[in-house]
Amino acid sequence: MTAEKITSGSDDHGAKKKLGIGFWLCVIWLTIMACVALFIPFLPLKSPTSNFVDATQGRPPYAPSWTHWFGTDKDARDVFSRTLHGARISLTVGFTAITAGFVVGGTIGVISGYFRGWLDRISSFVFVVLLSFPSLVLAILLTSLIERSLLTVSLVLGLLSIAPVGRLARAATIQYADREFVLAARQIGSKDHQIILKEILPNVAIPMSSLALLGMAVAVVAEGGLAFLGLSVEKGITWGGLIQLGSDSSRTLEDAPWISFFPILMLFLTVLSLNFAGDRLRAFFDVKEAAL
Amino acid sequence: MRFYGQRVALAILLLLAVSMLTFGALNVLGDPLFNVLGPVAGDVNNPDSIKMIEAAKREFSLDRPLPVRYAIWLSDFVRGDFGVTFSSTGQPPVSGVISERLPRTFTLVAMAQLIAVFVSIPWALITASRAGKISDRISTLNAFFLLAMPNFALAVILKFVFSIKLGWTPLTYVGNDPLGSRLFQMLLPALTIGLPVAAVYQRLLRTDIITTLQQDFILLARTKGLSRSRILIAHALRPSLFSFVTVVGLNTGALIGGSIVAETVFRIPGIGSTLVESVLRNDFPVVLAIVMIVASSFVIINLFVDFAYTLIDPRVRK
Numbered sequence A: 001m002t003a004e005k006i007t008s009g010s011d012d013h014g015a016k017k018k019l020g021i022g023f024w025l026c027v028i029w030l031t032i033m034a035c036v037a038l039f040i041p042f043l044p045l046k047s048p049t050s051n052f053v054d055a056t057q058g059r060p061p062y063a064p065s066w067t068h069w070f071g072t073d074k075d076a077r078d079v080f081s082r083t084l085h086g087a088r089i090s091l092t093v094g095f096t097a098i099t100a101g102f103v104v105g106g107t108i109g110v111i112s113g114y115f116r117g118w119l120d121r122i123s124s125f126v127f128v129v130l131l132s133f134p135s136l137v138l139a140i141l142l143t144s145l146i147e148r149s150l151l152t153v154s155l156v157l158g159l160l161s162i163a164p165v166g167r168l169a170r171a172a173t174i175q176y177a178d179r180e181f182v183l184a185a186r187q188i189g190s191k192d193h194q195i196i197l198k199e200i201l202p203n204v205a206i207p208m209s210s211l212a213l214l215g216m217a218v219a220v221v222a223e224g225g226l227a228f229l230g231l232s233v234e235k236g237i238t239w240g241g242l243i244q245l246g247s248d249s250s251r252t253l254e255d256a257p258w259i260s261f262f263p264i265l266m267l268f269l270t271v272l273s274l275n276f277a278g279d280r281l282r283a284f285f286d287v288k289e290a291a292l
Numbered sequence B: 001m002r003f004y005g006q007r008v009a010l011a012i013l014l015l016l017a018v019s020m021l022t023f024g025a026l027n028v029l030g031d032p033l034f035n036v037l038g039p040v041a042g043d044v045n046n047p048d049s050i051k052m053i054e055a056a057k058r059e060f061s062l063d064r065p066l067p068v069r070y071a072i073w074l075s076d077f078v079r080g081d082f083g084v085t086f087s088s089t090g091q092p093p094v095s096g097v098i099s100e101r102l103p104r105t106f107t108l109v110a111m112a113q114l115i116a117v118f119v120s121i122p123w124a125l126i127t128a129s130r131a132g133k134i135s136d137r138i139s140t141l142n143a144f145f146l147l148a149m150p151n152f153a154l155a156v157i158l159k160f161v162f163s164i165k166l167g168w169t170p171l172t173y174v175g176n177d178p179l180g181s182r183l184f185q186m187l188l189p190a191l192t193i194g195l196p197v198a199a200v201y202q203r204l205l206r207t208d209i210i211t212t213l214q215q216d217f218i219l220l221a222r223t224k225g226l227s228r229s230r231i232l233i234a235h236a237l238r239p240s241l242f243s244f245v246t247v248v249g250l251n252t253g254a255l256i257g258g259s260i261v262a263e264t265v266f267r268i269p270g271i272g273s274t275l276v277e278s279v280l281r282n283d284f285p286v287v288l289a290i291v292m293i294v295a296s297s298f299v300i301i302n303l304f305v306d307f308a309y310t311l312i313d314p315r316v317r318k
Helices: A002-007 A020-042 A079-115 A117-131 A135-145 A150-177 A180-187 A192-228 A239-247 A250-255 A258-285 B002-029 B032-042 B047-059 B066-078 B094-129 B134-148 B151-165 B179-185 B187-213 B216-223 B228-236 B242-250 B252-265 B271-281 B284-312
Strands: none
Touching: A020 A079, A020 A258, A079 A117, A079 A150, A079 A192, A079 A239, A079 A258, A117 A150, A117 B002, A135 A150, A135 A192, A135 B002, A135 B252, A135 B271, A135 B284, A150 A192, A180 A192, A192 A239, A192 A258, A192 B151, A192 B252, A239 A250, A239 A258, A239 B151, A250 B151, A258 B134, A258 B151, B002 B066, B002 B284, B066 B284, B094 B134, B094 B187, B094 B228, B094 B242, B094 B252, B094 B271, B094 B284, B134 B187, B151 B187, B151 B252, B179 B187, B187 B228, B187 B242, B187 B252, B216 B228, B242 B252, B242 B284, B252 B271, B252 B284, B271 B284
């Protein structure tokens, strides 16, 4: 999770201080996806689990057509409906994970960055331990040991985002902890918790929140990877699982590429939108990775 | 010297913490008995199965308290004995599984790293020298596309296009083939892992080269009348490689994560695909050994990156 963060550095010098049309296109796509995820039971879609066997067409899978826009899979289930249903778990897990990571990691990071001392040493060591596993390895290890429900998978991915988020929050807090306005607040007798909430948090939260979209992209990809390996939410449709189903044998992939390619397209567009919008936001708020 | 000693001590402490965490999680959250005996493990009323449970517990030292088991495992592990696989026979030993499969993963990761480095350097040089022009913008867009493509999806696409539709690359990995053809069979998996990483490197290196190109000594080289390509390669590249080296080291984790996926999609029996299989089978000793090997290599590589840093810039040593 650390390495990917460095990727999308906003290196347009002479940064334009506007978000641009691309940003809004991404926001529109993400809004559509969020609505799909929220309201999927009420949308007029074919049932994702029914088998639409059509005797005139022979054996499934059927190629994309007017009745099945994205075609059907080997069990004659509608790929379009299933792909849209996949948005629900993928986005819920991504959102919950990054929220949990930000709340827990952010709190630990801000507190240890503000108070320093032994607390800071311990939390920094814990972060280093967590970061010394490649994140996918740790995710596989943890998800294999638990009952994989929507909540637990989200929490595992949330746990993984604690360390990177915590480190950034700590570094950002240290930057502000000795600034004049914090000293001033202390001089007039503010308590530590008041300083943290009123002086530090607003300064740290805004740049951090622009990283939230990038973090969510990482979480969505991680969930997809777990699902692809058969280690995400056990019951239910996920993009990773759909892609796995469409590519588990070379035969399926050759005869019916649509089964895996439409979920790939949705996943790709969603991750692209999260990355792009996140990158624009970061450039907009001028968050410099080096400064953190 | 003190600096190096501290770094090594920290690395060892880190690995101990990692091993305790993994060992504890596997033993507390999982049920190793079930894997050895199957449903018998839950059948505690039948005297026969109780006997089998007792025997299995003794055989795999499951009857000892957790800290003792950890100590036994650790002392075996540092001597290269990774224990027995949790199967009814305990064969093959974990070290056998690892020594057979680790070289494949190592080759794959090394290939991916080479691809990433040798794609990203020219890519960064070309785009940095044309920063802001249309070709640079297209390349930035490309990098964005690559980074938004999760590696398991990229694997499926590459497999579909190059193995199935075009037929250029073989579909399967065959362990008995001669070295050359096995390397060729690893090309697509290595591309799967390496290409997104190349995009990461390119983004970073491009920015650093652009910064270097604004320095005075580049201006001097230009006034001397050196050609643009010579300035880029002989003057601008080297001073720009500083953070590139770090990120190449740090990205080993992403490469190992990628190899898990790539090995699974392309059916290469390396330690990545073995990790997934063992996790699904609850084969703890194998999982533990693989996690420790991955974490150790990660920590050791970062140690070397730290040391390399002090060689380049002695101020880091404080």
